[in-house]
Each structure stands twice: as structure tokens, then as C-alpha cells.
Amino acid sequence: MKKNNFHTILAIETSCDETATSVLAVSFGRDFPKTTTLSSVVKSQIKLHSKFGGVVPEVAARAHVKNILPVTEQALAEAKIKLADVDYVAVTAGPGLIPSLLVGVEFAKALAFALNKPIIPVNHMLGHLYSPFARLPATSYQLPAHLFPMVSLIVSGGHTILALMTDSKHYRVLGETVDDAAGEAFDKVAKLLRLPYPGGPQVSKLAAKAKQPVNFPRPMINSKNYNFSFSGLKTAVLYYVQNNPATAKSSQLKANICAGFQNAAVDVLVTKTMRAAKEFKAKSISLSGGVAANQKLREALQATSYKLQAKFFVPPMNLCTDNAEMIGLAAALMLNLGIKPKKPQTIKADPNLQL
Numbered sequence: 001m002k003k004n005n006f007h008t009i010l011a012i013e014t015s016c017d018e019t020a021t022s023v024l025a026v027s028f029g030r031d032f033p034k035t036t037t038l039s040s041v042v043k044s045q046i047k048l049h050s051k052f053g054g055v056v057p058e059v060a061a062r063a064h065v066k067n068i069l070p071v072t073e074q075a076l077a078e079a080k081i082k083l084a085d086v087d088y089v090a091v092t093a094g095p096g097l098i099p100s101l102l103v104g105v106e107f108a109k110a111l112a113f114a115l116n117k118p119i120i121p122v123n124h125m126l127g128h129l130y131s132p133f134a135r136l137p138a139t140s141y142q143l144p145a146h147l148f149p150m151v152s153l154i155v156s157g158g159h160t161i162l163a164l165m166t167d168s169k170h171y172r173v174l175g176e177t178v179d180d181a182a183g184e185a186f187d188k189v190a191k192l193l194r195l196p197y198p199g200g201p202q203v204s205k206l207a208a209k210a211k212q213p214v215n216f217p218r219p220m221i222n223s224k225n226y227n228f229s230f231s232g233l234k235t236a237v238l239y240y241v242q243n244n245p246a247t248a249k250s251s252q253l254k255a256n257i258c259a260g261f262q263n264a265a266v267d268v269l270v271t272k273t274m275r276a277a278k279e280f281k282a283k284s285i286s287l288s289g290g291v292a293a294n295q296k297l298r299e300a301l302q303a304t305s306y307k308l309q310a311k312f313f314v315p316p317m318n319l320c321t322d323n324a325e326m327i328g329l330a331a332a333l334m335l336n337l338g339i340k341p342k343k344p345q346t347i348k349a350d351p352n353l354q355l
Contacts, residue, residue: 007087008038008079010111011328012072014104015096015124016157017045017060019067022324023079023086026332029141032168033332037134038079040325042318043067050197054187061099068107075324086117088341090331093121094353095158101349109344118341120331125355127326128154129163129171132286132313134329143168147311151282153273153301154355156289157183157200161355162226162272164280169337173355174276175226182265183291185230189237189261193247193254204294207259211252214240214260221268226276228268237261262296270300277308286313293320 006027013020022040026033045063049055076083091108094101105121112119129152133143150165151174160177180188183200190199195206207213216236219229237257240247247253277285285305291297292314305312319326335341 008081008085009088009090009120009328009331010072010075010086011090011122011324011331012068012104012108013092013124013127013322013324013327014064014068014100015092015094016100016322017049017055017063018322019043019045019064019071020322020324021068021072021075022328023075023081024325024328024332026335027141028332028336031142031336032133033336034141035134035329035332037325037328038081039075040318040323041071041075041078042323043071046198053191053197055097057097057099060097061103064100064103068103083111083115086115088120088331088335089115089117090120090122090328091347092124092127092327093347094350095124096351098349098351101351105347105349109347113344119344119347120334120341121347122327122330122334123353123355124322124327125154125159125161127330128156128288129165129355130330130333131288131315131319131326133168134315134319134325136313147284149280149282150284150286150313151273151277151280152286152288153269154289155182155269155287155291155297157181157187157291159289160228160230160269162228162276163355164276168333175228175272177228177230179229179231180234182228182230182269183289185234185265186291188234189258192238192241193257195254200291200294203258203262204296206251206255207262207296209252209255210259212256213263214257216240216260216264218264218268218271221271226272228272230265233261233264262294266294266297266300269297270304273301274304274308277304277310282308282310284311284313288315288320290321293317
């Protein structure tokens with residue numbers, strides 16, 4: 001790999017129910033690569049899974065098989081390049097649903113093998129971790145030092161992780177969920193209330209209409225570690241619904257429940273993030289993952305950052321949910337750090353890959 005030369009990365013993401021391909025132009029430098037997104041195409045499966053009330057892995061995989069080639073062709077066309085112009089292929093190797101991951105990984109391996117190009121397996125959560133930097137300009141190939149240390153909260157349907165970044169190269173996990181992820185809890189509460197799929201946005205939408213939010217517990221909010229738990233909160237909502245049969249026919253009661261649940265979840269997330277920011281004297285706080293699209297969480301964390309006189313970073317809405325642009329960015333950072341790409345035959349999908 002030559003430094004300071006223009007390279008292209010074709011990135012592929014199929015960890016759950018979005019088929020996504022992105023093309024990035026990358027120039028490698030000192031600590032941080034300069035990247036330009038040439039295209040980013042995402043094919044959602046929301047309509048497909050809505051009748052099931054959630055993602056069905058086998059159905060998702062079949063949709064990926066159908067969509068991955070046209071999505072990749074569209075990304076190449078929008079980037080105005082040909083396959084022969086690609087220098088690196090990047091793909092989400094995990095974590096995620098194994099049927100979905102296999103489609104992306106095997107497709108990327110076939111491309112890399114046919115083109116005789118190196119391939120970079122990317123941890124999906126690393127993509128989320130770096131997604132707030134996707135549109136952040138680097139100065140002289142270096143992120144400004146005044147951003148670090150940074151406390152990063154990653155909140156998605158499958159994960160809730162609090163991490164500490166000491167610079168653009170180094171991070172460590174401070175804590176994570178011990179049971180349900182925050183996004184998973186949002187979806188399960190939506191199911192309890194028989195709200196349309198996807199549930200998270202529906203809960204937030206209904207919460208805005210609440211008149212008297214229900215007071216639900218804040219699990220582990222005072223624990224001395226940085227782990228999270230949302231299973232008990234979800235169960236509290238279940239018991240409340242069971243004890244209040246009128247909920248089924250009352251949109252107002254549902255709104256009050258949604259608001260109470262959302263308030264509790266956001267309080268726990270923000271409180272722990274704020275505690276970590278104080279302990280590690282963070283100069284910045286970042287939020288990423290699908291639940292980062294939740295407006296209440298974004299606003300609460302931004303207000304907290306302001307109180308702590310810390311900068312706040314959050315990706316644009318389209319980079320919160322699963323996308324290939326963040327996978328390409330993570331691959332560029334890995335290459336910039338000197339992490340060598342792999343041979344296609346050595347890559348395997350790992351649904352339990354850890355950050």
C-alpha cells in the first residue's frame with residue numbers, strides 16, 4: 001500500500017436486513033485517512049419483514065441474495081467507476097445474523113478472488129464506532145487531538161456498548177449490555193403494544209403524544225460499572241400492560257407507556273455515558289448505532305455534552321442505521337494502521353464477533 005495515493009474501497013454490508021454497498025475514495029496519511037464517499041446505496045427490507053413483526057433470518061438472507069448484485073452495480077454506477085478500478089474489497093464479517101452475513105461475505109470473497117484484489121473483513125461494531133467520523137474532515141491526515149479522550153456510546157438493535165477512545169487508533173470497551181440491547185428492548189416493547197414494525201421509531205413517535213408518562217425503573221443506573229441491562233425494563237412494561245387491560249384499546253395509555261419506557265432507557269444511557277465522561281475527563285462524546293436516530297437520546301446526550309463542555313458527535317441519520325459507508329471507513333482506518341488485508345479464502349463470517 002502506497003501512502004498519499006488515491007485508492008478506492010468497495011464496501012459491502014449485509015449483517016441483518018439491509019443490503020448495502022458503498023464506494024469510498026481514500027488517501028492514506030499519518031494517523032487518519034482522508035475519505036470521500038463516492039456512493040452509498042442501501043436496500044431496506046422493512047416492508048418484507050413488517051408482516052412478521054421482526055426480521056426472519058432466512059427471509060433476510062434470500063432478499064440479500066436477490067439484492068446484492070443490483071445494489072453493488074448501482075453503487076459502482078453512482079461512483080462512476082468500474083470493478084477493475086477497485087483497489088480493496090471490504091465486507092462486514094460479523095457480528096450479525098449468520099444467514100445474512102454469509103451472503104455478503106461470500107459475495108465479497110468471490111469479487112475479491114475474481115478481481116485478484118485484497119479483502120478486508122470488518123467488525124460491524126467498529127463501523128458504528130467510527131461512523132461519527134465519516135463526514136468529519138481530517139487535518140493533515142490527522143484528527144484533531146482536542147477530540148480525545150472520547151467516550152463513545154454505540155446503541156443498536158443487537159448491542160449496547162460504552163467505549164473509551166484515547167485517540168483515533170486506540171479504544172477499549174468500558175461496558176456493555178448484560179442481556180437485551182436497548183434497540184431490542186424498543187422493538188419488544190413495540191410488539192407488546194402491537195405497534196407496526198419497525199418498532200423503535202413507532203415507540204418514539206407515540207411517546208411524543210404522552211400526557212402522563214408511566215414511571216418505569218432504571219435498571220443498573222446506580223451500578224458502579226458501565227454495563228447496561230434492559231431486560232428488567234422490558235419486563236416492567238409487560239407487567240404494566242398485563243395489569244392495565246385498557247391499554248389495548250387506548251392510544252393515550254400506549255403513548256404514556258412509550259414515553260415512560262423511552263425516558264427510562266434514555267436516562268440509563270445518558271447517566272452512564274456522563275459518568276464515564278467525567279471519570280475519564282472526556283473532551284468529546286459520540287453516539288452511534290441505529291438507536292442514535294432516536295431524537296430524545298440525541299438531544300439528551302447533546303445537552304449532557306454541553307454541560308460537560310465536551311464536543312458532541314453523531315452521524316447523520318442515514319449513517320445511524322446499517323450502511324456500507326461506515327464499513328468502508330473502518331476498512332480505510334484499518335489499512336491506515338498497517339493492518340494487512342486478507343486472502344479471500346481465509347475470510348469467514350462470525351455472528352458472535354466481539355469489538
